[in-house]
Amino acid sequence: MCEGFGAWRKLGATRLIQVMTAMTLLGTSLSHAQQSVGVLCMPNNDLTDPYINLPQMDPVAWAPGGTYTVTINGTFPVGNPDLPGCTDVYFSAWMWPDYPNAGAFGPLDPYVTLSNFVDVSPTVITYTVSISPAAPLGSYVYFELYPANSLAFERYYDYWGVQIENPGSPGPGCATPAISSVFPSNWTAGDTYPVVIMGSGFTTQAEATSSCPATQMTVSVATGAVTVSNVAVINPSEIIATIAPAGTDPTEPAQINLNGNGQTSPGGMVARLGSQTSANSETQANLAVAKNETSNPQGSGAASYTAQIFNLQAIVTDTSNIMNGIVTVKLTAPTGTSGDLKLIPYGINYSPQNDFPNEAPVSQNLKLNFQNIPPDIYTVAGGTWDALVPTTPPTGPQTVDIPHYTLPTAWTYFRTIFYTQYNVPHEQDCSGSNANAWTVDQSCHFSEITLPSGFIRQAWINGHGLESDGTLLWSAYSAGLGDTQGCAGKYPSGAIGSGQFGGNTFEIVKSVLGACGPAVADRTVAIPAERIGGKYQAIALSGVVVPSCQQVLVLDQGSHSTTYIKTVSDICPRCSNPETIPKGDNGHVDAFSSNPSCSASGVGSLGPFYTSYPTQ
């Protein structure tokens, strides 16, 4: 026998440290009563499996003022080959309710004295327990046995819960709880649920006695964590509680445990709480409770019910192609899950909902409905997924929030812009007999020339025309040299510099210049502009934002892929008036075309395109 040692204080340290501390205290006399004892050599045996022939302790109904010889039957496995021979054992009684956090000790029970530890045989141990007369009825002892050898401890320890009561008058048996239903019983990790437990034999707080306390509830899981709060026993058949599985919980079962602590036999209750083979944690202790109650239902008024935790996730993973209306979403759920998904881009003013029915748990590119998204600057994406998990019995869909995802590049979206085209007609593509025309310079000097009538007409309407010899003409009105403009009153007879029809006067220029750079055929565009305060300025396209010079526009005809990429190089005053924007479109942009045609019909329009700034 080893010498005993004094009471520990709550250390809040690991069991290993405590054991090591205990070892240093060996040598303290066991001659007086202790709440804990160190024992030299358990009954020697060769067992290594802690779950074979589990020790049982009797009696465990201890009355105040009583002294009992208690027998532990069973085999404490100490036969590990690494630890031949007998094993030092530590034996203690702790105050309830510090259990079940077995990793942090509470105070030793001041009403319990242990002594006379005797190895009777390899399977029987006896000891003496004395209970103080002052011990309150209904209090509990957490009674523990484990090796005082750290390595052995790492493999096994054993513990019981014992209630201080009057064994002479055990009182009526407590009701035995039973669970008939739990609603809801399918929980999404990260959500919080008000849960209703229906059944029988529940003990309310008002009906609780020292021997039949109010029904207690815990929830245990294998690897995750579940917070239980606001437990209220409404009546013998109904309990409500708040359940909050941690967001990190995986998909796994969850055990709802009720402990009515009801006394099932007059001889006293035995609540063998469990055994462990490794360092403990709170979750593991909870698990031990659950497993024990499930596996030992005769014990005493315990009941359990298996609920299910689902780790359902819906997250936005990529928005780099949102300029093409594509958002990548990853859905995580058990196989067979399906549900309606609502994806919402959040803009400065608008948050349009995009519906995607029956989405399965995969990573996928969702295609937004371009037309339902108002012009705006969108910076965040989020939404919900109503996941219907295949369960037995079937349950309704569970709403999974799609966490807000901040777009790495904001999505500036103009919705439908109608793209007309302008071109420089080539003389050789024009017909008509020769007619008189004029050139004019910045000093209003005129020279008469001859050109095909069709070329004169189209160059005037378009603003530019390219003669067969490479001379580039710019209509006098466009150049500010019209007969109502800079050269008013100086036009020779026959020269016309205003109106749509009949204009025949041009300035010779070197290139088609945009307001902010050269026009590049089939690549650049002119955007809406107005004269404000005497200066020509681009205006907000679709009312969203003013594109700057060289701004790139991405054009998508609705196929969720880029049809054209255009660059801003010019302004288009004509494009700014809403009266000329086709119905249903949000803006008008003029694209520069390399087509040499001598008619608008030959050039045509590009048409309407969903237009955005690039997002990648």
Add this chain to the structure above:
Amino acid sequence: MTMRLRTKCDEFSAVTTARGLSSICLVFLSTLLFSSYLLAQDLANNAHIHSEVTQNGSAEMRSVSNGMFDPAHQPEVYWHDSDWDIDLINRASDEKPYEISIRSSSGSLSIVKLPQEYEQVNSIYRAPRDKAIIVEEDHTSSGAFAIVDLKQGRLIDNVGVAFSIISPDRRFILYQNWYPAEAEYYENTYHLYDTSRTPRQNVCGYRGNDPKHEYLDDGMRGFQVFPQKVGQLLCSGPEDDDDDNMGTNFTWSPDSSKIVFADVKSGVMSLILVTMPVGTSDLPKTSTYPLVGAENVCAGATDAAGEAICDYHVIQSLGWDGDTVTAVFNHRFGTKLNLTMAIPVSRFTPIGK
């Protein structure tokens, strides 16, 4: 389509000489077959342009409905009433001009050639005094209207415009002047063309090199109603240094006696009211109602980027309730104003007062 072809040829055969019958019927046949071909082709080519049939009083008209410029897919366009059937004859190639056929209830028929510049015919209206208005587009926000004398079967006027709005009684055409798309020196002005007047009575100026006023310059037509100075009869000269005139939401009163629209200058929106002339010698009158002070609908308006802006996005609609203008304003961004106003015509201030 086949039924229509047969009817036209049958009716026509009763009022034409045998000599011209076959050739004109051939015109109809080829025209209508070609039209049918175009419609089929539009579907095949996923054309952007659409046309629709509407009732205008007792008349039926088919016109381009969505304001889209897609001349390669010219749809069928016509005006049919109890007196006249006016139909666009599609052209075989874009090197040939469009024509319209004019058929009277008495059976007379004439074919009128439209100007070569006409690229897409959007609509045909019958105007009072047996005239027709042909609305054309040769580029988005660039077009023209033609006036046709139905009885004479003759094109009598052709005016280039940026866009036009025709009064419900089809007597008046309010339009924005034309200028080239790439023009860097221009000013938007709004003119009123009165179809009850002769073309020469719808003039607001002549070219400087036309002292004898021999030519009608389509850039100096109609009566300039905005901007308008006191007593101004001629078109405006070169641009000024103010904000440009950018009329929006043009809304005719149901009786065609007035039109109201909006314009913004120096960050203030105004409603512009033009009262139509009654007699052919009367002149239109322009009045304004600036939305200032507590009615400043531009205050707080921004684009999505937060920049102050006040343009057509601020005004949702204009309407008429008797002699009261109803207006709805809204900010998509910024202060998100949402305002409905009712402004009696009597509160508009005539130009010069």
